[in-house]
Amino acid sequence: MLEIITALCFNVRGLDLRWGEVCLLVKQHLSNIIVLGEVGRVDIALISAALSNHNVFYQCGENAHGGVLVMVRKDISAVRVSCSLPNICALDLQFDQTIRLIAMYAPESKMWNWSDLTPLVTNCCMILGDFNIDIEQDGEKADRLLEWMDSCCLEPVVPDSNTSLRSDRTIDYAVTIGVDLTIQAYEGETTSDHKPLLGVLVGDKTSTDEGSRTIWPVFTLMLSYIFDYWEKEWDTESYDITYERPSIPPNLVKILAQSRSLSFKAKRKGDIELRKEAHRLRNFARFELKNFQKEQLAKQLKERHLPGEASRLFWSKTKRHFRQVSSSLRGFLSPSGEIIKDSQIMADMPADHYEGLFETPVVMRPHPYVDAPPVQWENAEEPIPMVTYPEILNILRSRKKKQSLDIHGLSPFLLDKILQNYWHLLNDTASKEKSGVHSGSN
Structure with missing residues (x-):
């Protein structure tokens, strides 16, 4: 049975900062495969609990800021392929024809070369992630990448728009062999400096699952099919x-x-x-x-x-x-x-x-932290003690606001309310009181 598989590829630059954004993208686009790069610190238990219908695979990076995280829907059989290279996670997706997925993050200071990935490439393979190279603008670096791609018979699958928000460059894309993959850049708002990539591929899968799902690329193909009509x-x-x-x-x-x-x-x-x-x-x-x-x-x-x-x-x-x-x-x-x-x-x-x-469109504008886990208090199970009425009165009396008065019983707040034209009366009164005190002492 033909199955439409949706993929999300996103360089998050710190998963702890953009976990809510990732959850919203997965929920909105129903992503079957999720590839996250430059994840940094990762809480596998939290991720497994939040996306319980996905299997989680993680490969550490060369430093504390790197790392690649791959999540695959549980009804898609995925087998981890042994790979010791940092920021590289390889999986075999079991369909009628096995598809090798290589999730990758290639920083400028990477310790490995493109030729190190050659043993992982099969005749049905796709490499997805952040290449940090624009194959049209980056000169010698792009030439070396293209030469390696030619040696492995790989072809690039590049979105129509740039993926880097810091520069007008396309550095997030995919290279494939034997896989019909289409990708596009997500043009919505994001707090990362990389645009997320949305991909669609077709796999032959034997399944007894029943249901219906609406996929826009299929609708586009249908329009192309009836164009002449x-x-x-x-x-x-x-x-x-x-x-x-x-x-x-x-x-x-x-x-x-x-x-x-x-x-x-x-x-x-x-x-x-x-x-x-x-x-x-x-x-x-x-x-x-x-x-x-x-x-x-x-x-x-x-x-x-x-x-x-x-x-x-x-x-x-x-x-x-x-x-x-x-x-x-x-x-x-x-x-x-x-x-x-x-x-x-x-x-x-x-x-x-x-x-x-389209009869009743629903527009969702959630808060960035709407999917954050609720706060678990240590004493949440303890009962709240009963408080008597006299105890409440004692607390209120103890917290009564203190008045700040001078020697004559006047507060600064009261003086601010008196017009300046009448301040001379206060001066006369104070002078008389002062003279009276001195005469009394005499």
Whole structure:
């Protein structure tokens, strides 16, 4: 049975600092294979407890900041391959054809050469990690790496964008032989100076597991498969999406114009009330416009198979995401084990699935430490003792705020509240009291 395997490769530069970020990426992308480089200190017990459905493999680095960590889903048989090189962890993934996975972190000061990896390379192998070499920009270092790759018949699999956030270089990628692997850089926010890599490969696996999973690369292949069909059936007229698109209702156009006019007027006059009114109108217009767009999208999805302007507009927009590639999709395998090869059913199944998927989108913006383990207190099991009412009163009386007064019973806080025009009265009073004290002593 064909199985889609997702991989996550990430140079974390300290796993203890970015453990929460790794957990969020794994949960979001359902990663089957996780390769982490430059992990530093590692708590294997904590990792095994947090990702209990993965087997954990660790190889130490040349110093305290290095090290490679590999986690493989438990239903994928993984066997450790003996390797004494630091920052190198080799595994054999057991499918119908064994795939050799070599997880790697290659710092500038590495103690080994590329030729030391040659005994680990097989005819079905992929090397994944941080190479610290841009094969297009790094001159002699890139030439030496490419020569070794040629000697082992390896080919690079490089993402379309740079992976280093400190420089415009692509230093995180993969090299493969006999493995159909595609990777791309994760463009979301990260606290590391390396972008995470998301990879997809296909493995033949004999399994009795049932279920369904949605994989975007499969959906992309499906669009490529039906590209010619939609070219003939739907795009029969010249259609410019830049100018021919649904118009905004006149009432929303009027509100947007009023908000824009009030904004310019408030900026010119500096009137705060006008600015507040313009802000209120702008928020109201945005809310109504968003609701209108949701209604239009729901209408287009509902009428996508019916003749008319709605379906024409929907498929003209969708066509921009079609790609013509040299690939073939033989069919869909349903959870019941039935193989579906009918092109119409194959087109309807993902369309219906994503229609339901996009009806109620859920946006998650978790805190970076949301996946941190809870604090375990030593005395959590001890009962809380009972406190009597007199004890509470005694504590409150003991913590009563002390007053700071001078010799006349006046506090600095009270003096700050008296106007300076009346301070001369205090001076006269103090002088009289002082003279009275001296006369009394005489």
